[in-house]
Amino acid sequence: MGIEQKAGNMGAVTLKLEQAVNWARTNAMWPMLFGLACCAIEMMSAQASDYDLSRFGMELMRASPRQSDLMIVAGRVSRKMAPVLRRLYDQMPDPKWVISMGDCASCGGVFNNYAIVQGVDEVVPVDVYVAGCPPRPEALIHGIMTLHEKVRGEQIKDWA
Amino acid sequence: MDAHLQAATQAIQERFAGQVSEFRDQISLIVAPQQIVEVCRALKDDFGFDMLSGETAVDYWPAQEPRFHLVYLLYSLQHNLRLTVRVPLNGNSPSLPTLESVYPSANWHEREIWDMFGVRFEGHSDLRRILMPADWEGHPLRKDYPLGYEEVQFSFNYDEIDARKPYAKE
Amino acid sequence: MSETTEITLNELRHLVSERAIEGDTVLLNMGPQHPSTHGVLRLLLELDGESVINCIPDVGFLHTGIEKNMEAKTYVKAAVMTDRLDYLNTVGNNLVYCLAIEKLVDLDVPPRAQAIRVILTELQRIASHLVWLGTHALDLAAMSVFLYCFREREKILDIIEMCGGQRMMATYIRPGGLWRDVPVEFEDTVRQFLKIFPARIDEYEALLTKNPIFQDRTKKIGVLSRQDAIRWGITGPTLRASGVAHDLRKAQPYCGYEQYDFDIPTQTAGDTYARYQVRMEELRQSVRIVQQALDKLPLGPVNSNNRKYVPPPRSELGTSMEALIHHFKLWTEGFSAPAAAVYVAVESPRGELGVYLEGNDGPKPHRVYWRTPSFVNLQILPLLSKGHLVADLVALIGTVDIVLGDVDR
């Protein structure tokens, strides 16, 4: 019987450490500047003035993986790009998440041939798949909202 | 057919015994592989075809006789004329002299044709793969190269494909 | 997942100068994931301190095998692939592919469809130049221009979405005409856009043209002489900025471009600033073309009624038997094209975009070769970057205006 059940939700007083850490992580999740193909243009539209990703704490698209928490794979991943993608994912500091934006990243999309990795989940573990070719900026923001819900649900035992 | 183009094709026919064919008012010259550098140099210097728009190959796979056709798309800026020069090549790994000395932009075109079709270019300054990874086997755009089609996961065959799919561990 | 072997030093011996082998100069990867390479372009740079000795572009990180995929699809199904090639000029790709099919099978296109094609291609050119201007200025640290450009780009995307149903990949142009007629409110939305856009161009010019920092970063950087441009087969604004007034819309007009009068902006300096001026002037010319095309928009059908190649309208399916047969044949097996080859080229925002289409009497194209301008224009980057600083290289990639989907196909 946590204190929260007894005393009811008293905001900051009954705040669990998990909630505090997850709140900090979701409200300042910096994506890595990693545009591959057409979805990158829609990601830029999402970042620009009309759809404005900065409202969700994603003001900066960090260029280097060392300073980013979220990797948005925006575009089709070719066989030549797969090892580079894996290396970039490994070089990201630890609480990291992956959004596979667009059909080509999620399942190869319209390109079912020798050159494209059929789904980025063969290269990196993916948290959220965003459908669309290219997905509208609102669809990408919806994907980010879904990821935030997922991160808010994480517990301390996941981080052990 | 434009007068200037008429003169150009006439001259090439006499000097290099090429044939001329026309389809929908587009002229194409068929020339032997070893003469391609002289033909293009003549076309460039004497007849003003100073721009190599593009260069590609076509694979007629079951037919071995001319298995490949090298297609050079020439364009003349002053006369605003287009001319296609085709070169038939036999066998599975043909080779012909490079065109880099005449048109420098042929460098990457030829690297791409080597990468995609396996047509070797003698005298090319830097014949490496340009589009595929460096250690890739096979030449993808050949007709006998499989498309690399992966079976699509529907509900009925989801499980056995899912077992085979190489998911990335953490 | 194979760990591809990285290119070791001795494999590049013939490309890199001797000083790199002894270790005097640094070999640095301005690699696939870099803020200023506009996509996944990798430049292997040989640097002596800040100045670039040698720049070796390495492309192929976005190779999608589109040409191979198109050989496995029928002519109409392959049109879906064309949007993904140069994803900033999707309507232009559809146009050149459909022009090639129409030339191969000798298909006529009604005047109304041609006029709408011109309007949408010019709007797409404006949108592509806006992305170029936004990212080019962003690379030179002018963040606000990026936000303004994308504000206008959203308006054009709304127009394309209104016609084709999709913001970018609408596949709206089909062989023989268009997918369907434009909606009723198309005209005044485009007029609304044309009314506000010239003032916006002046806004960008006010921000950049006389800006001393922008001028320092672009004047006399990456000078391309007229002979080099022709020798390397460069086309588009990069060629026109070096003094050659060559534009396929004037040289070999297609889609009725000869009815509209517009002029080809050229500069002679051939440096980054000249290319900037040419592209800004092209924005104004495109507005002029769209204005004229909209005023003279003819009425009439949007698809040619040659039933061998163009599916009949749904209304006829209920009544006429032939329409049903044509409909069934076209949507199952597709039409077949003669065993011949055709090369058609149009003026894309980056240069001459051509399709070499070869049929084999079957419903699937035998070979579709895409002559893409970015692939050819990228070859002069080593030439332009000789002796410049690394910071200038950032401006050079912006000014050559490449799109990696175009380069790698």
Next chain:
Amino acid sequence: MLTPYVPIAILLILSTALAILVVAIGHLFGPRRPTERKSLPYESGMIPIGPGTRRMPVRFYMVAVLFILFDIEVVFFLPWAIVFRKLGLFGLIEMFVFVAVLLVGYAYAWKKGALEWE
């Protein structure tokens, strides 16, 4: 007699303590999973070619020295600006002489081309 300096000392101690505290928490409680691939130097996604440490051209050193020189010059402005009222005209002329001397050095460096990269 040192009493006026006590608040400054407290401020110094508190700020350094807070800084050390924040870094320590990050260092102690942060999850650390160093893998061999994560420690690879980041070079836009590729494996670097050649040794990391190379001979640096001397021009970088030249730019650094010039920066430090003129940065310290600005530091001398700060104490002067505080007692500026009391010094009156004499202080103003004194500072102009100081800046003029350094401007001569700046002009010399510019003339010799130390600021050019080539």
